[in-house]
Amino acid sequence: MIRVTLAIAAALGVLAALLALAGVPLRDVAVSFVEGTTGWIPDRGEFVGWQPVSEVLRRATPLLLTGLAVQIALQAGSFNIGAEGQLRVGGLVAAWACLSLGLTGPLGIVVATILGAAAGLLWAAPAAWIRAFRGGHEVISTIMLNYVAVFATEFVVSGPMQERPGGEPTTAVIPEAASLSAITFGGGFVLYPALLVGIGLAILARLWLNRTPPGFEHRLVGANPSAAAYAGVKTKWVSLRALLLSGAVAGVAGALHLLGQERRYSIGFSPGYGFDSLGVALLAGGHPLGVLPAALLFAAIEQGAVRAQVAIGLPKEISFVIQGLLLLLVAYVRWRRRSTL
Amino acid sequence: MDATNPAPAVKMLGISKRFGRVRANDSIDFTVSRGTLHAIIGENGSGKSTLMRILYGSLRPDRGRIEIDGQRVSFHSPKDAIGLGVGMASQQPSIIPELSCIENLLLGAGGPFLLQRDAAIAKASADAKRLGFEFEWTRSAGESGPAGMQKLEILRQLWRGARLLILDEPTVLLSPLDTEALFRNLKSYVEEGNTVILVTHRLRDVVDFCTHATVLRGGKKVSDLIVSETSLDQMSSLIVGETAAPASATVGSPGDALLSLKDFHALQEDGRIAATVEQLTVRSGEIVGIAGVDGNGQRPFLESLLGVRRHKGSLVLAGTDIGRWSVRERIAGGVTLIPEVVQTEGLVLDWPLLDNALIGNQWRKEFRRSGLIDRRSKIGYAGRMAARMRAKVRSVEEPAQNLSGGNQQRFAVGRALEMKPRVCLGLQPTRGLDVSGAATFYEEVASLCGEGACAILVSNELDELLERCHRVLVMFAGRLLEVPESKSKDRHAIGRMMVGLDP
Incomplete structure (x- = not known):
């Protein structure tokens, strides 16, 4: 924990040096990041409201769920690069469920989410099968399935499920009654229910991994497959289950993102949550609950960068630089710790 | 230089x-x-x-x-x-x-x-x-x-x-x-x-x-x-640091047949035969040693008894054919195997000892309270398994890699013994153990067998096997061979069998 904090501090140090070299006023950058993520204006000592915090939480929600998906596979020793594709098919299937099946109300939301989970699971299934029983590496197969997902969903929203023929490549907007609306509190604080689902799933995942026999077997396969086999674990089936579960959680992420935020599936449905989630999961290390602070940190960096672009014209792509530096340094401290033992 | x-x-x-x-x-x-x-x-x-x-x-x-x-x-x-x-x-x-x-x-x-x-x-x-x-x-x-x-x-x-x-x-x-x-x-x-x-x-x-x-x-x-x-x-x-106590020979005499094999073949992944046992009966209370040069089929043989490897032929434990049982069922039925290299096959070195204690025991109900795995029962178990083999452990919270190689071996062997198996299988179980560690191991196995279990131990330490086992068999070129009665304690005759010189 101390090491990760040090790594974050070091990443900020390197960033400051780079910005200073480029002639960017550091103080202004810092101020706009603080304003953009907390709503507190340091110069005036004034709190402008909960809107920036709510915005960080909104951005963190899909990152949390997809990060959790990647983390679950990682715990069993599989690297699911396919969260992006699983998220997209999960979102599209949820949209289809609302538009074509006419699902509405709380029950409708639950059913649409479950269908999204099933879609994510099925999308991960070929990669899971190949990994468990054919020895093909899941990194390759899940990357490939991402391309299939991106173009297949694009085809669907440019044709079969397109809102207006000849119009934008998007589905129609789902009815208000079918969506998972945000709750607005006093002071402008907006809560996205999907965030609570993400936190709940993370707690459940932790409990399952640490306190139940199947969860223990899941971790054992990730840590030492030979020892797992001697301990009576069916390692191939556990690998298979790990990627299927991971796909299902990414599918839930997609469904909730659709029901709660996007409300329609367009080709811009995901700006790459599935890829950012790899960083979130790596930053979280081996802790299922670690995805929560990691997702918040990633979201805050993006939100702060947006604010810095508006305030002082710093390109918001600086967020990628920060995230990249962070991952490099965290990977470095973790690697050092291992090598000294 | x-x-x-x-x-x-x-x-x-x-x-x-x-x-x-x-x-x-x-x-x-x-x-x-x-x-x-x-x-x-x-x-x-x-x-x-x-x-x-x-x-x-x-x-x-x-x-x-x-x-x-x-x-x-x-x-x-x-x-x-x-x-x-x-x-x-x-x-x-x-x-x-x-x-x-x-x-x-x-x-x-x-x-x-x-x-x-x-x-x-x-x-x-x-x-x-x-x-x-x-x-x-x-x-x-x-x-x-x-x-x-x-x-x-x-x-x-x-x-x-x-x-x-x-x-x-x-x-x-x-x-x-x-x-x-x-x-x-x-x-x-x-x-x-x-x-x-x-x-x-x-x-x-x-x-x-x-x-x-x-x-x-x-x-x-x-x-x-x-x-x-x-x-x-x-x-x-x-x-x-003191005069070592003279090693005590095995005690107790074997009882009824516990494990019986007939026309038994351990198979490789591709279905070829890796080891053959025409006939073997191990009785309750009996410690059977298997001598042999490494790589003559000892490992596939014991692995197929645990079930991580497939086999053909009959495998009967206490009157029940367990040939179709999964590894998990066999572990639950009292079969346990001490792996050859505990560091890579038995432990997770960067996990705390108390999680290592759970490996192989993960389905046992005694580790759960209201359906969830309970920390206190893991702590108790890890302490008992360390004590059984006198592994030097400071805290069950520390990762296994903090122990010396010999203590890792003691800890992993202690886990197998603490499972109280009916059939205790060991692949080089005393590997890396000092004289007193090996002695503790054989005494613990003897006491398990005194309570009705049996053991099949593979080792390169022929003297150890001759001293501690009721009988010693030889594995050569994938076949389990009986040592003729007249030569059963003759280390030179057994040594010749190990390299295929005598019948």
Whole structure:
């Protein structure tokens, strides 16, 4: 924990040096990041409201769920690069469920989410099968399935499920009654229910991994497959289950993102949550609950960068630089710790 | 190194190293003369491996100085040590099984940019001959089995030009023939002015092959001995700090048949036969030893009894055919296997000991309270399994990699015993254990068997098997052979069977 904090501090140090070299006023950058993520204006000592915090939480929600998906596979020793594709098919299937099946109300939301989970699971299934029983590496197969997902969903929203023929490549907007609306509190604080689902799933995942026999077997396969086999674990089936579960959680992420935020599936449905989630999961290390602070940190960096672009014209792509530096340094401290033992 | 240099090959002065609260090495002075075969002996956790890892540069001492050939040195990594001609073959070889034997030698050895395989093989064969080994250079190292990889690890040190060779338990996996060949050739190696330091628990090897010995106990040096002036008894009492109790022979006589095999074949992945047992009945209370040169089918045989490998034929436990049972069902039914290399097959080294305690026990109800795995029961169990084999454990919260190699073995063996199996299977269960650890193990197995269990133990330590088992069988070329009654205690006859010379 101390090491990760040090790594974050070091990443900020390197960033400051780079910005200073480029002639960017550091103080202004810092101020706009603080304003953009907390709503507190340091110069005036004034709190402008909960809107920036709510915005960080909104951005963190899909990152949390997809990060959790990647983390679950990682715990069993599989690297699911396919969260992006699983998220997209999960979102599209949820949209289809609302538009074509006419699902509405709380029950409708639950059913649409479950269908999204099933879609994510099925999308991960070929990669899971190949990994468990054919020895093909899941990194390759899940990357490939991402391309299939991106173009297949694009085809669907440019044709079969397109809102207006000849119009934008998007589905129609789902009815208000079918969506998972945000709750607005006093002071402008907006809560996205999907965030609570993400936190709940993370707690459940932790409990399952640490306190139940199947969860223990899941971790054992990730840590030492030979020892797992001697301990009576069916390692191939556990690998298979790990990627299927991971796909299902990414599918839930997609469904909730659709029901709660996007409300329609367009080709811009995901700006790459599935890829950012790899960083979130790596930053979280081996802790299922670690995805929560990691997702918040990633979201805050993006939100702060947006604010810095508006305030002082710093390109918001600086967020990628920060995230990249962070991952490099965290990977470095973790690697050092291992090598000294 | 210059053969005429009068300075000792190694001089370590006042070496101290702490791990947390444990003094692994406490002001150790250690000198080795050039051209000697020098043994370091001591119990598990006495600090032998730590001292050698310091000499090899993979650990840095807290205090103390090191001289090689009279020159003061300070190693920052094994690379520095290798540069000065120091080589160490460790207990867990760093051989990559997927690479061929020759590629493993070339790995990290520098040399020209383009690999010249044929020239390399010629040189490697010459080096191997110096040690009395033979390899099929172009086949993958993994195919040569654990013993082959161990040999390759030793050879690699010569390949890198080691003139001071540190061998950590080199012979545990080797057959008696290979061991003898190795030591014979090491003798001529040291006669050329090179030096060998041997870390071992096998006092017989020390007496037969070494000239000097240093005894460590509890991180301190106890004594420097000249082997020709000492005896096995003196060494073993110096090691434990008191006169060792004479080993008690097995007690109790076997009862009814517990495990029966008939026309039993352990299969490989592709369905070919890896080991055959025509007929074997192990009775309740019986300890059966299996002797044999490594790689003759012992491992597939025991693995198929546990069920991680398929088999054909009949396998009956207490009247029930368990041939179709899964591994999990067999574990629940009382079958347990001590793996050959506990570090890679039995433990997760970066997990705390209490999670390691759960491996293999994960479905047992006693570990759960209201449906969830309960921490307190893990703590209790981990403590009991450490106690059973007297593993030195400071806290069950610490990761397994904090234990010394011997204590990891004790902990993993303790887990198998604490499962209270009905059929206890062991693949080299006393590997890396000192004399008292091995004795504790056999006493625990005997007491399990006294309560009605049975055991099948595979070991390279023929003397140990003859002393501790009710009967010893031989595995050769994938077949389990009965030793004729008249020769059942004749170690030479059994040794000949192990290499296929007698029926």
